Amino acid sequence: MKSQLTITFFSYFLLIGLVSAQYHDVGDDSFSFHRFSGPVSGELTEVVYPNRNPNRRRLDVDYEAKPDYAYIYGVQDNDSGNSQTHKETRDGDKVHGEYRVLQADGMVRIVRYTADPITGFTATVDYTPA
Secondary structure, eight states: OHHHHHHHHHHHHHHHHTOOOEEEEOSTTOEEEEEEEOSEEEEEEEEEEEOSOTTOOSEEEEEEEEEEEEEEEEEEETTTTEEEEEEEEEETTEEEEEEEEEOTTSEEEEEEEEEETTTEEEEEEEEEEO
């Protein structure tokens, strides 16, 4: 049962990864957009491991592949003043991203970040006028 759920879950994300960019015009120069590709690439590998339940003496099967995705989204809502974007990419164990948010004081906060097993999570924060 678990392997069937894993395959279904994996297939669902593959289907999501095939979705192309979407753009939503909400009128009066407001808009939103998003795009996603991924979540994995490369060869799908079957992993067999012992079941941890002592009453069940069988092996469980799971599947893994290299995490590999990219996404971007944004919102510009002139009625509420909401203005933000976010983009992120992942290649195996390395993640790179940036997001921008229009703050209430009129400044745009720009956060650029990376994460990997060697340096951990690091981020820089900059501010610029809108």
